[in-house]
Amino acid sequence: MRKGSIAGFAAVVAIVAAVAVLFAYAAGWLSPGKLTPGRFVDRFKQVSGRHPGFRLNHAKGLCFAGWFDSDGQGAALSRATIFQPGRVRVIGRFSLGGGMPYQADKANTVRGLAISFMPAHGEEWRTAMINLPVFPFATPQAFYDQMLALAPDPATGKPNPARIQAFFAKYPESANALKLIQSQPVSSGFENSAFNSLDAFRFINANGETAWVRWSMLPVQPFAPAGPAHPQADTNYLFDALIASVREHPLQWHLLITIAQPGDPTDDATIPWPSDRKQVDAGTLTINQVESDDTSPARDTTFDPLVLPDGIAPSADPLLNARSVVYVRSFTLREGEHKSPAAVSPADAEK
Amino acid sequence: MVLTMLFIGIAMVASLGNYHKLVSLHRPLGIAILILAVVRLINRMFTTLPPFPATMSQWERRVATASERWLYALMLALPLVGWGMLSAGNYPIVMFGPVHLPPILPANPLLYTVLRKAHTVLAILFFLTILAHLTAVLFHTLVMRDGLLNRMVPWPVRSTKTNPNSNSQPK
Incomplete structure (x- = not known):
């Protein structure tokens, strides 16, 4: 050569x-x-066990269908189609936090409300909210760490105080957020719970002006405090009550948009915004039908918080990206697995 | 462009921090590649290729021809599988701003699973094929110096050994 x-x-x-x-x-x-989406999946399985066909988190749920009546007031803030005056079809899902699809309902378990707004001519908007006033963890790493730190120790079956103390020493913002969460009374059921986006987003209107916002769904159904603990046999009592109340009359929530002032944190969901911030009532959600996970198209929908129409954009909150990619990973996993019957069956939903 | 896409694709599924930015880029780029691949394919059908350099044996020529077809197939298949996968997964197919594409398949969990796996497998195969193609071209250009690159680029590349336009058969 x-x-x-x-x-x-x-x-x-x-x-x-x-x-x-x-x-x-x-x-x-x-x-x-x-820390990757794959490691998140592994930790969910480690903490909750393997439940093929179910979501990794918020595994137990009940789907719904209904509509959203926009009053047009949101249009000044965002050019998204859904804020134009008029009616939009929605599907969604109520859920309980945690990876166990057959866990017994408890008043203090985190409640979720996920919605997909589907304008006939326009872009879809998906949002997944929970009933906490702030999110307890600021970063994906904190969320990942708490899954082990705050879970029962497999050796004793009880949470390990030393590990919990170490966790809150490392993430003081989580300790503050939990104090705020525990100071707020829990309502008696899904139907009178308020649900919050917690993460901040950016609204862009037709003139290109932007506003930093968070949103909430406030129930029309009056607040009642959660009662004493239910007997363990009554495993679906929250979902059963939800089904019964929809049978009685359609349930309604107001979509409230809260607008940030300069200086309000937009990248940290553990910190609340001051209570005097301007709020805009953008319209009313009406739920008139509930359906079991087994039969609803909402089961095969991932409520990815970054499925956003033009006019809504993400903030720099690190949770949003992590939620989006881990939800997709969970979706890909469960869609390829054999489906087991949901805890709340089609017969339950018909009751 | 294709190589950039493969890098974005493999990076985004492992990223907790930049997923949204990367996937927002990945979708319109994929469709752009699909359009360009169709244009290329049409152009290719109406073009006569320059002859192979004399240094290439018969089997090398066959491999080169087959790999060209395979590359075209992947350039078309990957964006289509991606588009179909989002359709089957009940995802809106957002391009940019309010512009989005219609679904090309019905929402179906099994279809989604199969296409999602196919998307990854084809992408890894695509990367390996590009790597092999790159190796072969570099070998011809830097080691054999037979001017093979002249067949592929519109500008002349210096060849030290043989006339790049030689049509002589290998011995």
């Missing part, structure tokens, strides 16, 4: 190897310690 050929050969190997290494680096294969 000529000298030039050897140099050429070396160059070929070097260039090809460099491209391959870059690819492996981009894929995260060279940084096994990094």
Whole structure:
């Protein structure tokens, strides 16, 4: 071989190897310690066990259908189609936090409300909210760490005080958020719960002006405090009460948009905004039908918080990206698995 | 462009921090590649290729022809599988601003699962094919110096050994 050929050969190997290494680096294969969507999935399975066919979190739920009547007041804030005056079809899902699809209902378990707004001519908007006033964890890493730190110790079956103390020492914002959460009374059921986006978003109106917002669904149904603990046998009592109240009359919530002032945190869902912030009532959600996970199209929908129409954009809150990508990962997993019957069956939903 | 897409794709599914930005780029880029691949394919059907350099044996020529067809197939298939996968997964197919594409398949969990897996497998195969293609071209250009690159680029590349336009058969 000529000298030039050897140099050429070396160059070929070097260039090809460099491209391959870059690819492996981009894929995260060279940084096994990094927190990835895959590791989130693993931890959910570690904490909640394997439940094929179910969501990794908010596994137990009940789907619904209904509509949203926009009063047009949101249009000054966002150019999204759904804020134009008029009626939009919605489907969605009520749920309980946690990866156990057959857990018994408890008043203090986090309640979720996920909605997909589907304008006939316009873009879909999906949002997943919970009934807490703030989110207890500021970052994906804090959420990941608490899953083990705050879970019962497998050795004793009880939470480990040392681990809990270490967790709150590392994440003081979580301790503050939990204090606020525990100071608020829990309502008696899904039907009179308020649900909050917690993460901030950016609204862009027709003139291109932006506002930082959070939103909430406030129940028309009057507040009643949660009663004493239910007997363990009554495992679906929250969902049963929800089904019964929809049978009685359609349930309604107001979509309230809260507008931030300069200086309000838009990238940290653990911190509440001051209570005097301007709020706009953008319309009314009406739920007139409930349906079991087994039969509803909402089961095969991922309520990815970043499925947003033009006119709503994400904030820099790190939870949003993590939720989006982990939800997709959970969706891909469960859609390929054999489906087991949901705790709240089609017969229950017909009661 | 294709290589950029493969890098964005593999990085976004492992990213907790930049997923939204990357996937927002991934969708319109994929559709752009689909359009460009169709244009390329039409252009290719009406073009006569320059001859292979004399240094290539018969089997090398066959491999080169097959790999060209495979690359075209992947350039068309990957965006279509991606589009179909989002349709089957009941995802809106957002391009940019209010512009989005209609679904090309009905929402179906099994279809989604199959297409989602196919998207990854085809993408990894695409990357490996590009890597092999790159290796072969670099080998011809830097080691054999037979001017193979002249067949692929519109500007002349210096060849030290043979006339790039030579049509002679290998011995």
